[in-house]
Amino acid sequence: MLMLGWTWGLLFAPQDAVQGNSYRIIFLHVPSVIFAELIYFFMAVCALMHLVWRVKLGAYLIKSAAPIGAMITFIGLLSGSIWGIPTWGTWWQWDARITSTLILFIMYLGILTLHGSFSNLEKADRLMSILVVIGVVNIPIIKKSVDWWSTLHQPASISVSGGSSIDPSMLYPLLISVIGLGFTLISLGILSSRSYIFIREKNKRWISENV
């Protein structure tokens, strides 16, 4: 799985040599923003699993997915603002999308700090899951309201996606890089959740037998 992830992941570096200029950032930017949200929804599903059916694995998965989510959101923000320098002439715009992505990033950090602040890990798991579930309810609300706000304040806001008529020679590498990043993140997630499960269950017999 790891090998597959890396082979796919490595693919997107050569592929984006197809078209010119700073557009190339799209091959990192768009996938990372997509996964920034997907990971959060994944975490929300895990949180529900943890809260409703008391599956411990759910909490473990959230805990190991949250740093990855924070990282990928950060990459998305960073690539977006660096992309903004040549195209918009500024690295930050109070645009709806950017703002809501920033809020998402803050939420990831909040989840991480919340979990880190408890000595009783089971409590931490449960409270974190509650926060994640509340957060997922709020994401669409935040998105909507930020959208609303930005249309009020800047009617002529800059559209981030490069239009709907995207050329196939750009679309295919984009798709491939989305899939590639997906596999990379899945393998990363498996790795880190494996280590976290080890850490949490180190006293169980099946772990010590299968080191």
Added chain:
Amino acid sequence: MKLLSAQNITYSINENKLFHNLSFEINAGEGLHIKGGNGSGKSTLLRIIMGITSPSKGLIETYDQDLNISYLGHKNAIKNYLSPLENLKLLFNDAELKIALKWLGKFGLLDVQDELTAGLSFGQQKKLALIRVFTKSSELIVLDEPLVGLDKTTAELFSGFLIQKLSEGVGLILTSHIDPMINCKVLNLGGKNAEAS
């Protein structure tokens, strides 16, 4: 009459087992003294019995759905920015308040009833907290180290009260390092597979 029974209670915190497969039951008018060293899980067991903490495995069964429990733990649940009198007024209605005031007199706290509780000594605060247990009518009394910090006269008043309550058919569960001078069953948490004797 059975008040409450525990079946195969196991509790572990961060995967470390605190105790394993405990079973016991409490009948009305019966006392249970839980003994054990520091960190053997006495307080946790009390919290499990009251349903505050949920056990990792096992079951607590109460035979009356709304069993009235009075509880006094390590935390007094007393507001230290209020006076003793105000604290009592927060807790009780008028009828109960009369009984509470009587106890306040017996404990010698009438002189300080209008001062801030924060200024009271540890023992005085403990007495104030005990009044809650003494006044509320309940079917089960749960006490965690009630005798710590109490002087001899109060301790005697206290065990006298408990003995009277036991004879009235109230169940009692307590932990204490000091002998409470009451006849009750003993549950020792010291060993691994402790059982009620």
Added chain:
Amino acid sequence: MLRLVKAESFKLSKKLKSWLGPLLIMVLVLIAFPLSIDISQFDLDKFYFSIIIVSLLMTSFVATEGMFEEDFEDGSLEQEFLIEKDFYKLVLSKIFVYVCLIGIPIAFIGALFSFANGVAIGSFAKVFLLLSLSNLLLFNLFAFGNALSINKGAMLGVLSSLPLALPVIILLGTAVRSIQFGDGFAAIITLMIGVGLVMSAIMPLIISAALKTHID
């Protein structure tokens, strides 16, 4: 329920720091801000409302800080749990009392200061209603943040729930515009009342689950 409301309001009224503090902070920010910058009245008018809104956010942040902490520290939560078996009523009455004793006065101060902003006398009631409603929303949200991290000081939890409050701020901004231009205000107020009702019904459930986890 009535018992809890009475007890909570008695407790809060005895804690001078907890209810007077936020009010003072609100007044202080609103007075200090115009003093701190050298700006003409006309320019100040343009964004004084956003100062009111931000200080509203900050004061409700401060006001809710010790909401559950004290009850958790001294063991009152456990006692309450033994009586009621959950915290729904406690949380509901706590939020109610806090909104009444702190939230509404803050809203009043905010509305008073909005006069300085060239708001017509007739709009006073509107601004007041708006700010009180938003305080209801904010207190609910911050109470949730508080409940998440009572054992580590409330700050952390409130910070992690801060993003949840942003929509309220945005909504407020819109509402203020609608007051100034005199259209769409009724729709916004209805929306806020609706959201407020739903939230005050659901939030205590979530908060009491969080509190339960804490004393577990």
Added chain:
Amino acid sequence: MFNLAFENFNEILYMDGHGIYVWSVYSIGTFLIFLSFLIAKKSIRDIQQKIKIKNASS
């Protein structure tokens, strides 16, 4: 479609002046992803070692 957009290696680096942005984004991105892989691997190795030590001692 599969023709290279650039004529030589220098142009790939330069990209009409946008190269610095593009390459910095990619280098930071890959660096972060790579770093998190390393961290995850290291924590697995650490915990495995701990368990082994524990197994040996018991």
